[in-house]
Amino acid sequence: MIAPSILSADFANLAREADAVRGSDWLHVDVMDAHFVPNLTLGLPVVQSLLGATDIPIDCHLMIEDPGRWAPPYAEAGAYNVTFHAEATDDPTAVARDIRAAGAKAGLSIKPGTALDPYLDILGSFDTLLVMSVEPGFGGQSFMPEVLDKVRTLRTRIDADDLRILVEIDGGINADTIEQAAEAGVDCFVAGSAVYGADDPAAAVQALRAQAAAVRG
Ligand code: DX5
Numbered sequence: 001m002i003a004p005s006i007l008s009a010d011f012a013n014l015a016r017e018a019d020a021v022r023g024s025d026w027l028h029v030d031v032m033d034a035h036f037v038p039n040l041t042l043g044l045p046v047v048q049s050l051l052g053a054t055d056i057p058i059d060c061h062l063m064i065e066d067p068g069r070w071a072p073p074y075a076e077a078g079a080y081n082v083t084f085h086a087e088a089t090d091d092p093t094a095v096a097r098d099i100r101a102a103g104a105k106a107g108l109s110i111k112p113g114t115a116l117d118p119y120l121d122i123l124g125s126f127d128t129l130l131v132m133s134v135e136p137g138f139g140g141q142s143f144m145p146e147v148l149d150k151v152r153t154l155r156t157r158i159d160a161d162d163l164r165i166l167v168e169i170d171g172g173i174n175a176d177t178i179e180q181a182a183e184a185g186v187d188c189f190v191a192g193s194a195v196y197g198a199d200d201p202a203a204a205v206q207a208l209r210a211q212a213a214a215v216r217g
């Protein structure tokens with residue numbers, strides 16, 4: 001699966017930018033609050049408008065403090081998947097339960113420096129596990145291959161226990177890096193600058209998907 005990140009799109013033309021990546025599996029929307037990360041993007045009203053402007057399922061990546069308070073409304077609004085950060089809450093399973101109760105898939109994200117081990121025993125509470133391959137906050141950064149150890153560990157655990165969880169990766173994914181991520185076991189690839197920086201974003205999505213599929217089979 002390929003999820004273009006609209007962080008690299010033209011914010012004055014989001015409906016058109018969503019249309020530019022038709023055929024994508026998810027549309028990745030980065031919500032930043034200028035507290036959890038040193039950047040500010042968009043919030044619920046913009047997500048609500050986007051939901052009315054595209055048929056692509058919306059994948060909300062909440063880089064915000066207090067997700068227990070702010071995450072469920074994104075699910076109520078109709079986002080397909082709502083991911084929050086493990087570092088932002090003491091009770092990730094409770095947040096996931098509220099997101100699911102509000103009608104969305106629930107995702108947990110971990111920053112590059114955050115260990116996976118404390119979360120391995122609660123994987124069943126989530127539908128997606130988003131491994132950050134850059135420090136969250138900005139698009140266009142370089143891929144950090146060292147996070148792929150966490151992806152391999154996840155892949156092994158998910159396959160061994162037959163868990164229904166998607167492994168998603170976010171940050172620095174492009175034609176040069178997607179294959180190593182696919183080899184490690186990623187299911188869903190977020191790509192911002194590699195898609196919206198291309199002359200033909202829809203074609204870039206297809207090319208990335210073909211590269212990943214050739215590896216994953
Ligand atoms: C970064 C965001 C990413 C970002 C990825 O904090 O979470 O989704 O848009 O952008 P690229 O693909 O350019 O690294």
Ligand code: ZN
Pocket residue numbers: 005028029030061170190
């Ligand atoms: Zn993101």
